[in-house]
């Protein structure tokens with residue numbers, strides 16, 4: 001089962017470059033959260049702070065009782081077993097075949113016999129759809145397969161938390177859709193806490209339960225997907241609607257003169273909120289919330305056309321039908 005990650009007052013700098021001043025958020029246990037932000041806002045640095053690969057200047061990262069920046073090396077080693085980390089490029093060892101890459105954490109961190117290791121590796125390979133690729137070298141498989149091999153390796157120690165740094169970078173839209181479905185299915189099956197860094201707005205809109213945006217040396221907003229996707233906050237609205245108009249510039253934030261020169265266009269009407277991805281076996285997501293629940297509770301009107309899927313089904317009414325027929329919890 002997943003555990004929560006509570007981050008309080010995190011500050012990180014490299015020399016005189018301040019990455020963020022004060023990041024505070026709680027990544028809820030067992031849910032899928034996604035972190036986005038323009039390049040260089042410190043998303044990868046944030047993930048590394050969570051597992052103790054980098055230490056913050058100040059602040060706390062509470063995971064299961066311990067405060068990560070204050071753990072000794074031996075305690076960190078133990079803590080990292082609770083994490084499965086999928087690095088950007090899969091981080092596979094080029095000279096090892098796929099099987100040995102996936103088996104690596106088991107051989108490194110456990111005293112399991114080879115027969116047991118084989119059973120676990122083959123099980124995880126099946127989970128990510130890699131059966132048959134055991135003997136291939138990383139150089140002989142596609143980018144999407146490398147990601148899935150990295151994911152299988154992240155799963156072998158049965159982690160409570162899965163961190164994935166741009167798992168969809170370099171993947172075509174179809175492979176991205178398969179990978180997103182895999183995350184939803186794994187989350188339903190394992191109940192682990194997921195934190196995914198992505199640049200893909202399509203992914204951000206349908207995959208997570210919670211979304212966060214890093215910008216201007218801080219966390220602009222973190223909260224339920226519906227809150228972020230209906231927000232008119234200038235940076236949030238600009239980013240999640242992929243517009244040029246707003247405070248985010250090509251390389252960094254725009255200065256005031258440039259913003260004024262552009263006439264400070266009002267925030268666009270947020271795009272319709274799509275329904276969330278469901279596990280492929282039809283069961284509800286572990287953290288399933290009624291579509292539109294956050295908006296109704298906070299008296300926010302969803303953008304027109306929200307919660308309608310590609311087949312034209314309206315999930316606000318579909319949900320009620322499923323509840324009435326006992327297929328969803330009320």
Ligand SMILES: Nc1ncnc2c1ncn2[C@@H]1O[C@H](COP(=O)(O)OP(=O)(O)OP(=O)(O)O)[C@@H](O)[C@H]1O
Pocket residue numbers: 014019037038039040041042043044045046
């Ligand atoms: N070990 C390090 N030493 C010095 N500077 C670093 C180190 N790691 C990261 N940085 C700097 O911190 C900043 C944030 O880097 P990071 O990779 O976290 O950004 P990001 O938001 O993940 O970007 P992208 O979306 O382009 O992947 C960058 O300016 C980077 O150069």
